[in-house]
Amino acid sequence: METIRKTIESYGYAEVQTPTFEFLKLFEIRSGEKFRDDVFVFQDPTKYLKDEDKVVDYVLRPEYTAPICRMYITSDLCIQPKPVKIYYIGSCYRYETPQPGRYREFTQVGVELIGSPHPEADVELIILAAEVLKALKLKKFIIRINDLNILRGLLSDFDHDYDAQNRIFNAIDGAAGALRKLDLNVPINKTREGVIEEVQTELKELGVAPELSKILESFLELHGDAKEVIPRIQALVKKAPTAVKAIDNSPLKFVVEKLKNYGLIDCEIDLGIARGLDYYTNIVFEIDLPILGNQKQVCGGGRYNRLIQEFGGEDTPATGFAFGFDRLLLAYSKVHERKKPSSPVDALICTYSPDEQDWALQVAGELRKEGFKVEIDLMRRKFKSSLSNANKREIPFAIIIGPTEKEQQELTLKDLESGIQDTMTYDDALNEMKEKLWGID
Ligand code: HAM
Numbered sequence: 001m002e003t004i005r006k007t008i009e010s011y012g013y014a015e016v017q018t019p020t021f022e023f024l025k026l027f028e029i030r031s032g033e034k035f036r037d038d039v040f041v042f043q044d045p046t047k048y049l050k051d052e053d054k055v056v057d058y059v060l061r062p063e064y065t066a067p068i069c070r071m072y073i074t075s076d077l078c079i080q081p082k083p084v085k086i087y088y089i090g091s092c093y094r095y096e097t098p099q100p101g102r103y104r105e106f107t108q109v110g111v112e113l114i115g116s117p118h119p120e121a122d123v124e125l126i127i128l129a130a131e132v133l134k135a136l137k138l139k140k141f142i143i144r145i146n147d148l149n150i151l152r153g154l155l156s157d158f159d160h161d162y163d164a165q166n167r168i169f170n171a172i173d174g175a176a177g178a179l180r181k182l183d184l185n186v187p188i189n190k191t192r193e194g195v196i197e198e199v200q201t202e203l204k205e206l207g208v209a210p211e212l213s214k215i216l217e218s219f220l221e222l223h224g225d226a227k228e229v230i231p232r233i234q235a236l237v238k239k240a241p242t243a244v245k246a247i248d249n250s251p252l253k254f255v256v257e258k259l260k261n262y263g264l265i266d267c268e269i270d271l272g273i274a275r276g277l278d279y280y281t282n283i284v285f286e287i288d289l290p291i292l293g294n295q296k297q298v299c300g301g302g303r304y305n306r307l308i309q310e311f312g313g314e315d316t317p318a319t320g321f322a323f324g325f326d327r328l329l330l331a332y333s334k335v336h337e338r339k340k341p342s343s344p345v346d347a348l349i350c351t352y353s354p355d356e357q358d359w360a361l362q363v364a365g366e367l368r369k370e371g372f373k374v375e376i377d378l379m380r381r382k383f384k385s386s387l388s389n390a391n392k393r394e395i396p397f398a399i400i401i402g403p404t405e406k407e408q409q410e411l412t413l414k415d416l417e418s419g420i421q422d423t424m425t426y427d428d429a430l431n432e433m434k435e436k437l438w439g440i441d
Contacts, residue, residue: 001089001325003136004328005089006135007128007132007135008087008109008132009087011085011111011128013085013087013111014085014086014087015086015089016068016087017088017090018061018068018071018088018090020061021058021059021060022058022067023056023057023058024036024057024058025057026066026311027039027059029310030066030307036057036059037095038094038095038096039060039093039094040059040060041058042057042058043056043057043058044056061092061093062094063092063108063277063322064092064108064110064322065112065277065320066279068086068088069307069308069313069318072084072308072316073308073313078314078316082116083113083115083121084113084114085111085114086111086112087109087112088109089108089109089325090107090108091106092106092107093105094106099295100294100295101292101294101326101330106325106326107324108323108325109323109325109328110301110320110323111321112318112319112320113125113318113320115317117317119254119283121319122283122319123255123258125301125321126264126267126285127259127262127264129285129287129321129323130143130259132323133298133299136328137332137335138289138291138298138328140289140291141266141287141288141289141290142267142268142290143259143266143268143285143286143287144180144269144273144286144287145255145267145270145273145283146252146269146270146272146273146274146284147283147284148274148280148282148283149249149281150237150243150246150247150252150271151165151169151219151243151271153242153243153246154212154237154246157240157241157242157243158208158209158212158240164207166278168203168208168216168274170276171199171203171206172199172216172220172274173272173273173274173275173276174199175196175220175272176220176270176273176274178195179195179220179272180223180270180272180288181296182195186293186294186296187294188294196217199220200213215236215237218236219233219236219271220272221272222236222270222271223268223269223271224268225269226256226257226269229268229271230253230269251283252269256269270286273285275300275302279304279307280302280303282303282305283302283303283319284300285301285302285321286301291334291335292331295327298324299321299324300321300322301319301320301321301322302319302320303318304320305317305318342394343393343395343396345393345395346367346373346374346395346396346433347367347373347375347399347433348375348376348389348393348395348398349374349375349377349401350377350381350386350400351377351383351386351402352383352401353403354380355403355406356403359401359405360376360399360401361376363399363411366426366430370430370434377389383400383402387400391416395416396416396436396437397416397433397436398413398416399411399412399413399414400413409426410424410426411423411426411429413433415432
């Protein structure tokens with residue numbers, strides 16, 4: 001968690017916290033009454049309610065963005081210079097069918113960047129999410145980006161209003177999610193054809209015309225490089241003027257280009273990303289860690305330029321993302337499990353003679369303070385037999401201290417797995433042990 005905090009704070013974000021429960025009404029402003037089907041709702045204890053009291057519904061926080069917007073409007077955050085950059089860490093609750101990586105109680109780590117309407121803000125935000133993953137040494141991720149204005153434009157050209165658009169988004173989001181899993185050979189008990197048939201039925205039930213349904217089905221398979229994807233979208237929506245305009249004005253190309261120039265090569269445009277939450281307006285994105293299989297989406301976010309105003313605040317553009325911390329932990333342990341030593345001891349200090357005992361005690365003491373488990377040979381074994389003792393016990397490191405090391409106040413660190421050894425300062429040895437044993441730079 002400290003690595004994540006440090007990375008987020010290095011971009012100028014300050015930590016805030018909101019209550020674990022919120023007014024249900026807050027979420028219903030945007031999502032309507034159906035929202036309560038997927039969350040945990042409760043009321044004031046009846047014994048405290050008087051006849052004239054209105055029953056107030058509360059909800060266990062399902063996510064942070066709406067509560068943060070409420071906090072922004074009702075605190076002095078809204079008069080601070082823009083952009084306001086805040087982050088949070090805490091439990092969220094959703095009524096899910098529990099399964100590995102999908103829980104009813106889980107932890108989110110998220111950031112919100114409030115006040116900038118410019119795509120530079122989206123770029124920096126996505127870079128920050130990627131840097132969090134890199135700092136955790138979770139390097140194999142895929143960033144998928146979309147601009148919901150294109151989809152919204154298309155749907156409004158076919159006379160679907162904002163709320164109808166959100167219902168259609170949900171259908172597309174579910175189907176695209178399933179297709180991307182099939183792309184990565186994640187078993188989901190459905191075929192490609194089955195997913196398409198299901199979404200066709202859903203779209204029909206939502207009153208989507210066959211012509212529009214066909215375009216949306218093509219969107220589901222439309223992902224890849226900006227140069228390839230954008231002309232294909234243009235061809236698909238050429239008869240829909242609002243969608244055409246949305247593509248011309250879209251910051252998608254700018255954002256993807258900037259991310260690639262920064263070195264994030266695994267990022268693609270994905271027209272299937274519609275996001276499950278109802279407040280998104282423009283650029284949205286998701287990050288997948290394929291190592292997680294079925295619940296591979298470790299991060300999701302995007303712009304919600306209308307929400308603050310819908311809650312009664314000023315017209316304020318905003319964007320943000322949240323990581324599923326439990327999923328980060330799962331991925332972290334999968335990636336780093338090979339590094340787990342079979343021995344409970346991290347390093348054994350082997351000295352040439354009792355003359356080096358003082359320096360050995362000092363090195364052991366410092367390493368223990370850092371959190372390593374360190375032993376010094378207490379059997380007065382000869383140096384070679386001490387090393388073979390470390391090998392037999394599968395201790396990952398031997399720290400060798402002879403007269404030269406003692407004199408230079410250095411040490412020789414031997415990686416017993418690879419056999420490589422080198423004489424170095426205490427600080428260098430500390431870093432090497434941290435990297436090998438904990439995966440930290
Ligand atoms: P979300 O995609 O619903 O977005 O959730 C963000 C992340 O939380 C997901 O990518 C996933 O890793 C994790 N997550 C969601 N549900 C569960 C669950 N049941 N069990 C375990 N992990 C889960 C949001 O919540 C938005 N508020 C993000 C955002 C911030 N958008 C703008 N600002």
